[in-house]
Amino acid sequence: MFDWVQNMADWLVYDALNLEKGAHLTEALNFFIYDTTKILILLFVVIFFMGIVNSFFPIDKVKNYLSRKKLYGLEYLMASLFGVVTPFCSCSSVPLFIGFVKGGIPLGVTFAFLITSPLVNEVAIGLFVGLFGIKTTIIYVVSGVLLGTISGIILQRLKLESYLTPWVQEILANAQIEQDIFQEEKQSFKHRLKIIWAEVMTILKGIIPYVIAGIGIGALMHGYIPEGFFEQYMGKDNLLAVPIATILAIPMYSNASGILPVVQVLVTKGIPLGTAIAFMMAVVGLSLPEAMLLKKVMTLKLIAIFFGVVTICIIISGYVFNMIL
Amino acid sequence: MSKVIKILGTGCPKCKTMTGIVQEVVKENHIDATIEKVEDIVQIMKFNIMTTPALVIDDIVLIKGRVPSKEEVLALFN
Numbered sequence: 001m002f003d004w005v006q007n008m009a010d011w012l013v014y015d016a017l018n019l020e021k022g023a024h025l026t027e028a029l030n031f032f033i034y035d036t037t038k039i040l041i042l043l044f045v046v047i048f049f050m051g052i053v054n055s056f057f058p059i060d061k062v063k064n065y066l067s068r069k070k071l072y073g074l075e076y077l078m079a080s081l082f083g084v085v086t087p088f089c090s091c092s093s094v095p096l097f098i099g100f101v102k103g104g105i106p107l108g109v110t111f112a113f114l115i116t117s118p119l120v121n122e123v124a125i126g127l128f129v130g131l132f133g134i135k136t137t138i139i140y141v142v143s144g145v146l147l148g149t150i151s152g153i154i155l156q157r158l159k160l161e162s163y164l165t166p167w168v169q170e171i172l173a174n175a176q177i178e179q180d181i182f183q184e185e186k187q188s189f190k191h192r193l194k195i196i197w198a199e200v201m202t203i204l205k206g207i208i209p210y211v212i213a214g215i216g217i218g219a220l221m222h223g224y225i226p227e228g229f230f231e232q233y234m235g236k237d238n239l240l241a242v243p244i245a246t247i248l249a250i251p252m253y254s255n256a257s258g259i260l261p262v263v264q265v266l267v268t269k270g271i272p273l274g275t276a277i278a279f280m281m282a283v284v285g286l287s288l289p290e291a292m293l294l295k296k297v298m299t300l301k302l303i304a305i306f307f308g309v310v311t312i313c314i315i316i317s318g319y320v321f322n323m324i325l
Numbered sequence: 326m327s328k329v330i331k332i333l334g335t336g337c338p339k340c341k342t343m344t345g346i347v348q349e350v351v352k353e354n355h356i357d358a359t360i361e362k363v364e365d366i367v368q369i370m371k372f373n374i375m376t377t378p379a380l381v382i383d384d385i386v387l388i389k390g391r392v393p394s395k396e397e398v399l400a401l402f403n
Contacts, residue, residue, distance in 0.1 A: 059375050095376065099374070102370075167367060195391070296366050
């Protein structure tokens with residue numbers, strides 16, 4: 001499907017720029033041009049598609065759905081799935097959290113949403129398809145959704161309501177299942193498309209620098225680090241690799257667009273995919289800035305429990321990935 | 326009558342972009358309005374929104390969760 005992009009990159013590097021085939025710099029440049037073009041195309045398609053889905057399932061509708069319907073345990077999975085289609089912005093996580101609590105949605109279900117949303121979203125999916133192919137993408141999406149679901153169920157079992165900050169507990173006490181009727185923005189499809197288009201452009205503009213930086217670093221590593229370089233340190237038989245990679249990643253923060261191109265190169269150089277994905281999930285899903293934001297609504301103890309449960313689930317999924325891939 | 330514009334957001338880049346756009350629209354079109362930035366989460370939550378930034382004019386939430394274009398903001402005043 002992307003042969004023409006490779007042809008274009010080949011032509012540009014070997015013919016137009018007349019660089020020597022096989023030289024490190026040439027190959028790095030070729031890889032950079034090919035990867036950037038392919039990924040930007042994929043990102044555009046996925047973001048646009050998700051924009052359309054999201055326009056018809058705005059967050060308010062999701063909240064009303066989750067608080068009204070009796071789902072007999074499936075609500076964790078539903079919340080996690082909604083997390084996939086809702087674009088995530090870390091600055092919205094607090095208002096989202098409060099909105100869910102207000103709507104009488106159980107804490108665990110809210111967590112399921114909050115965990116999956118940054119892990120599996122339009123940007124991550126677009127990049128994953130471009131860098132690892134469809135099969136790995138599907139496995140990633142499924143395990144991301146399950147991770148949110150299972151962590152949500154565990155967190156619900158732990159009965160953490162008393163660890164919310166006092167003003168949130170007050171909201172919790174006054175939570176109403178019956179929702180204020182959601183005022184849907186009445187718009188024609190054409191008008192929606194215009195808004196979606198503007199959104200797609202804003203998102204793309206926002207992530208292009210990260211993607212290019214990520215691919216740039218990736219391209220350099222691609223050209224200069226020998227194949228299988230990391231295998232000797234972090235191979236599959238090193239059982240400590242997954243937990244170490246995960247824990248190292250927690251304080252780091254990057255969005256999926258910056259970290260994934262680097263992860264891909266790490267994988268081609270010998271780090272097992274499961275270890276690399278565990279690292280990436282911890283970078284994207286858990287971070288110090290997020291913990292700082294959540295302090296408004298949660299006590300430190302609750303944040304620690306939340307991060308702890310998610311970390312354990314990420315480590316387990318890293319091992320599972322290493323076993324099946 | 327002077328309008329009261331509130332921009333709700335905890336200070337993320339998107340909220341700053343929205344503030345800039347609204348300020349420009351108000352200035353360029355000589356709209357009689359005061360712009361107020363609401364950054365306190367407790368105050369923000371009183372408007373029942375779940376995504377920021379949000380644009381509130383005379384206590385009605387008109388846009389939430391995205392950054393509007395200048396034209397769109399201008400249209401809200403007419």
